[in-house]
Amino acid sequence: MNFSEILATFVGRTIEIVQTNQFLQGRLTSAANGLVTVEVVSSNYIPTSQVVTVLNENISFVRILPL
Structure with a gap:
């Protein structure tokens, strides 16, 4: 599983x-x-x-906020 696939599981969430x-x-x-x-x-x-739209390679950090 790559970075995009992992993030795709959080579609709809605030990040x-x-x-x-x-x-x-x-x-x-x-x-x-x-x-x-x-x-x-x-x-x-x-x-x-x-x-x-952001390229994955330009991302330093991603935080998924709680619901």
Whole structure:
């Protein structure tokens, strides 16, 4: 099982993704083929909600928030 397959089991959950220069928090919408897609809630960095796709290799840390 690879990283994308493991993350795919958490689709629909709220997650945090830490990258070298960015922090994202939102609902995981998909994870496949080395890409993670998150519906990001608005924050200081992103003023409106939007869908963001991140390459697995650019992810430093992922946290799955409790239900």
